[in-house]
Amino acid sequence: MTAVPGRITDPTTLYKHWVSLDRDVERQLLRWGDVEGWLMQQYNWHQLSEAEQAALPEGQALRDIDERLGRLYAERDGLFDKLPRRGAQTLEAIAARLAVVERLICREDEPEAHAMIVGSRRDLCAIIARTGGSGGLSP
Structure with missing residues (x-):
């Protein structure tokens, strides 16, 4: 993800950056699904308590993706309001x-x-x- 400084006002650049962020969200969601599927097969992930999930080092990948998605959503949604209509x-x-x-x-x-x-x-x-x-x- 490339940061677009707040001073950028060129609409084309803003639109392209929004699309880039949205594509990154899409990639992270696909990755999340892959990791979750693997965790389901290996550990029956959804049957584990939150504490058990937190204790599994393999679950860190999901936590990392969730954290990244949070940042991406915030940046993408904030940028959307600045896109000229x-x-x-x-x-x-x-x-x-x-x-x-x-x-x-x-x-x-x-x-x-x-x-x-x-x-x-x-x-x-x-x-x-x-x-x-x-x-x-x-x-």
Whole structure:
């Protein structure tokens, strides 16, 4: 996780950092599931008391992941409030904002909306690549 100083105000950078944090959350949750599954198989983890779980050195991995997730959630959620909702000045900013929205819309709950957002972001990125840059946008 790379820290973005509080003085960064470039919307594209803020959106990209939010996506990076959200991806890290996703990776940590997957890792948590793997570790918990292993602990279930090896120690019947959920049948252990909190004291027994705390005494197992192998359980430290879950505690470490929980601690990291707490920090990631706090940073990601705090950053979300600072993300501009409108007023983009570049195509890159719009594409980066769509990348945030793509992660906010659950693919399983809203497959059509998610597909349209993903397609729009990809189309926009293709236009950016084809035209050689962001270019300014007129209101």
